[in-house]
Amino acid sequence: MSDFAAPRANSIEEGYLELMRKKRLYGGLTLLIFVLLMVSGFLLADSRNAGGFWDGLSHLLDFPSSVLSEASEKISLLPGIMWKVLPLLIETLNIAAVSTLVGGLAAVVLALLSTRGLAPWPWAIPFFRRCMDLMRAFPEIVIALVLIFILGGGPVPAMIAIAFHTSGALGKLFSEVAENADLKPVEGLSSVGASWMQRMWLGVLPQVMPNWMSYALLRFEINIRASAILGFVGSGGIGYELKIAMQWGQGRYDEVVAIFIVLFLTIVLVDQISSHLRQRLVKGS
Amino acid sequence: MLSVQSLSKAFGSKTAVDSVSFDISEARMVGIIGRSGAGKSTLLRMMNRMTDATSGAAIFEGENVTALKGAKKRAWQARCAMIFQQFNLVPRLDVVSNVLHGTLNRQPVLRTMFNLYPKADILRAIEILDRLGIAEHAAKRAEALSGGQQQRVAIARAVMQDPSIILADEPIASLDPMNAQLVMRDLRRIHEEDGRMVIANLHTLDTARRYCDRIIGMRDGRVVFDGAPDELTTRAAREIYGADESFSESATSTEIEALVEREIPERPTQAVSA
Numbered sequence: 001m002s003d004f005a006a007p008r009a010n011s012i013e014e015g016y017l018e019l020m021r022k023k024r025l026y027g028g029l030t031l032l033i034f035v036l037l038m039v040s041g042f043l044l045a046d047s048r049n050a051g052g053f054w055d056g057l058s059h060l061l062d063f064p065s066s067v068l069s070e071a072s073e074k075i076s077l078l079p080g081i082m083w084k085v086l087p088l089l090i091e092t093l094n095i096a097a098v099s100t101l102v103g104g105l106a107a108v109v110l111a112l113l114s115t116r117g118l119a120p121w122p123w124a125i126p127f128f129r130r131c132m133d134l135m136r137a138f139p140e141i142v143i144a145l146v147l148i149f150i151l152g153g154g155p156v157p158a159m160i161a162i163a164f165h166t167s168g169a170l171g172k173l174f175s176e177v178a179e180n181a182d183l184k185p186v187e188g189l190s191s192v193g194a195s196w197m198q199r200m201w202l203g204v205l206p207q208v209m210p211n212w213m214s215y216a217l218l219r220f221e222i223n224i225r226a227s228a229i230l231g232f233v234g235s236g237g238i239g240y241e242l243k244i245a246m247q248w249g250q251g252r253y254d255e256v257v258a259i260f261i262v263l264f265l266t267i268v269l270v271d272q273i274s275s276h277l278r279q280r281l282v283k284g285s
Numbered sequence: 286m287l288s289v290q291s292l293s294k295a296f297g298s299k300t301a302v303d304s305v306s307f308d309i310s311e312a313r314m315v316g317i318i319g320r321s322g323a324g325k326s327t328l329l330r331m332m333n334r335m336t337d338a339t340s341g342a343a344i345f346e347g348e349n350v351t352a353l354k355g356a357k358k359r360a361w362q363a364r365c366a367m368i369f370q371q372f373n374l375v376p377r378l379d380v381v382s383n384v385l386h387g388t389l390n391r392q393p394v395l396r397t398m399f400n401l402y403p404k405a406d407i408l409r410a411i412e413i414l415d416r417l418g419i420a421e422h423a424a425k426r427a428e429a430l431s432g433g434q435q436q437r438v439a440i441a442r443a444v445m446q447d448p449s450i451i452l453a454d455e456p457i458a459s460l461d462p463m464n465a466q467l468v469m470r471d472l473r474r475i476h477e478e479d480g481r482m483v484i485a486n487l488h489t490l491d492t493a494r495r496y497c498d499r500i501i502g503m504r505d506g507r508v509v510f511d512g513a514p515d516e517l518t519t520r521a522a523r524e525i526y527g528a529d530e531s532f533s534e535s536a537t538s539t540e541i542e543a544l545v546e547r548e549i550p551e552r553p554t555q556a557v558s559a
Contacts, residue, residue, distance in 0.1 A: 012420045013411050016381055019424055020407065027399070 070250065071257035081258035085238055089262050091155060092237035095230075096223040099159045103166025104216045110167060111174030112200055118178055118186070120196045135168025144230050158235035162223050170219055177211045178204060210282045217274035221267055228263060238263070286310055287450065287482065292341035292351070294327050301327040303506035304341065309499075312482040314473060316493030319503035320526050325486040328503070329452045332484075333367045334358050345449070363390035366443035368472075370455040372435040376428035380419070380438050383427050384410040387445025413441045417471055433464025440471055444479075451475065453485040457492065469496050490522055 046053045071078065113119050114128035140161045147157035186203040194202070231239015238259055245255040287309045294302040302324040309315060317325045330336040331351065332343050338351045350361050366387070374383045385402050387410075392402070414420040417437045422430055427438060436456060443451050453472060457465035473496050476483045487493045493500050494514045502510030502517070502525035510521050523532050 012415070012423055013408060016411060016423045017404070017407065024401070 066250070067253040067256055070253040074254040077254050078258050078261070081255050082262050085241055085255075085259055085262060088236075088238040088241055089266065092227045092231065092239065093224060093266065095155050095158050095162065095227040095235075095237055096220060099162035099166055099227070100216060100220045100223050102159075103163035104170055104219070106163070106167035107170035107174050108212075110171035111178055112204070114171070115175045115178040117183060118181075118200065118204060132168040132171045135164055136172070138165065140165045140226050140230065141233060144235055145233055148234060153234040153236070155236045158227055158230040158237070161230065162226050165226075166219055166223060170215060173215045174208070174212055177208045177215070181207045210278060213281055214274070214278050217270070217277070220274075221270055224263070224266060224270070286312065286346060288344040289332070290342045290344065292328070292331060292343060293339050294324075294331060294336065295339045300506050302331065305503075305506075305508050306341075307501060307508065307511055309482065309484075312476070312480050313498045314476045314483045314496060315485070315499045315501060316497035317484065317486045317501045317503060318488075318490060318493050318525060321488075323503040324506040325503055326454050329367070329454050329484065329486060332450075333365050333452055334362055335367070359390055363446055364449045366446045366448035366451045368436070368439050368443055368451065368453040368456050370458045372432070372439045374427040374435055374438055374442070377426060379424055379426055380414065380430070381407060381410050381423050383438055384414060384441045384445050387442040387447075390446075410441070410445055413444050414438070416444075417441055431464070432460050433467060436460060436464070436468050437471060440468070440475070444475060448481065450482045450484065453483065455486050455488060458488055465492070472496070490517070 049056075110128055110132055113121070114125050114132065116122070116125065119125050119128075143164055144157050144161035147160055151157050181204050185207070186199050189199045189203045227235075227237055228239040228242065231237040231241070232243045234240065242256065242259045245252040245259065289305060289307050291304040291306050292302060293300065293304050305324075305328060317328065319325050327336060331338045334350065334353065341351070342349050343351045345361075345365075348361075350365070353361050375386070382400060385406060388402070388406055389397055396402070411420055411423055414423055417440060419430075419434055419437050419441075422434060422438075427435060430438065440456075451472070456472065457468050460468060469492060472483055472485065475481055485493075485497070487497075494517070497514060500510065500512065500514055500517055501508055502521065504525055504527060509524055510517065519532075523529070526532060
C-alpha cells in the first residue's frame, strides 16, 4: 500500500494514542476497584454470616436433594396431586391476570401523564413520577398484610396489593418507552385539530404497543409468582397449599414438587403465548 | 481472478438473481447498474456470503467461495470488503475503533472486546483516515459525522481489511451530489493506487460511465448488458431500466455538472438523451 502519512497526521496520531492510553488506564482502574469491592464486600458479609458461608456450602444441596428423592419415590402420585391443585392454580392465575390488567391500565394513564413531550400538564410530571416511585417502594406483601388485616383474607387483598405495585412498575417502563416514541405522527395529528386523547390513542399507542405488551406480559409472569407468594400470608391460591406442604416437611415433599412443576409449566405456557401475541402485533397477522 | 458461474437466489417462489454469470480477469472497477429490485444487492451479498446462494458458484482465484463454511467463510469475508448504502458503522464508537473493526477477523476475541488493538493497527487506521482526508475526526463518535464523512469511514474500514475485492452496495445513494462525487473518487483512487478490484452497485448511469472500466446491466435478476462504458448505447440503457422513448440519461443524473450545464465534453457517449 502506498504511504500517505503526511506530517499533519503525526499530531492526530499522538492525540489519539494519548486518549487511548487514558481510556485504558481508567478502564483498568475501574476493573480493579470493582474486584476489590466485590472481594471486600464478600469477606464482610461472610464474617457477619451466622453459620459461615464455607461450612454451609457443602449442605447447600441437602434440602433440594431430600425433596427430590422423596418426590421420585412417590412419582406415581404426582399427576394426581397436580390435578388436585389445578383449581388453586387457576385462582392464583386469576389474581395475577386481574391485577396485571388493572395495574397495566392505571400504568398507561400514569405513564402518559409523566412523559416529557406527551404530558398534558408538564408541570405535574414530577408529581406523577413520585406517585409511581411510592407505588414501587412498598413491597406487595406489606400492602397485602395491611389489607388482609382490614378486609380479611382472600383473593381481593392480594389482587389490590399486586395491582398497586404493578401500576408503579409498569408506569415507569411504559413512560420510558413512550419517551422514545416518534413525535412526528403526534404533530401530524395536532395539525388536524386532534384532542390530547385522540393524539395519544391514534398517534402514540400504535407506536408503543408492541413494547408495552411485552413489558405487560413479563409483568404477568412476575405477578403469577407474586400471587403464589401472597398465598403464604393467607390470600388464597396455590401459595397457601405450598406453604402448608413446606411446613409439614418430610412426607409432603411430593406435593411441593408437584406445585413447582405446575408453576413452571404455567410460566412456560405464558411465555409461549406472549411471544406468539407479540409476533402478531409487530408483524401483523 | 473472479468468475461468477450461473449464480442464482430465490426467495420463496420469487427469483431475485437468475443465473448470473460473468468473469473478471484482472483487478478492474466494475459498475453494476439497474433499477431497484433488479437483484444487484442480492448479487453482492451472495459474493460476500451474507446471503447464501440458491445455486451456482463464485470462484475467486480457484476457490469456490460460495461453498465456504465457518472460519473459512469469515476469512473470505475479511478478504472481500463490503460498503453499504447506510454506511453500517457502529454509531456510538469512535471513528478509529470503527476503522479497526476491519481487523476483527485476525484479532483474538478478548482483545477486541476490551478495545485493546495493537499500536501498529491503530497507527495504520489513522494513516488510512488521513489518506481519505478525515483524520481530524479520528476521536469523534461515528454518529457525529455527516453522511459523506461516515461513508468515508466505512471505506477506511474496508481498506483496513486489506481486501482483494471491495464490494460497494449503492455507496452514494444516500449522499448529496458533492459527497457522492468525493466518495466515488475515493473508491476510484483506492482501485488505481492499491490495485484492488472494486465492484459497485450504482443507481445512475452517468456515475457508472464516469468511474467504471466495465458496466454490467441487470434487469429482473438477469444480466442484460456487459461491456465497456462506451458500448452502452441509449437502446441498451432503456433495456436495462425498462424505460420508453422519454428516458434520458441527464434526467437521472446526480452529477453537479449535469445540472449546471447539460453538456459535458469528456463524456464518452452523449447520444443518450432522447
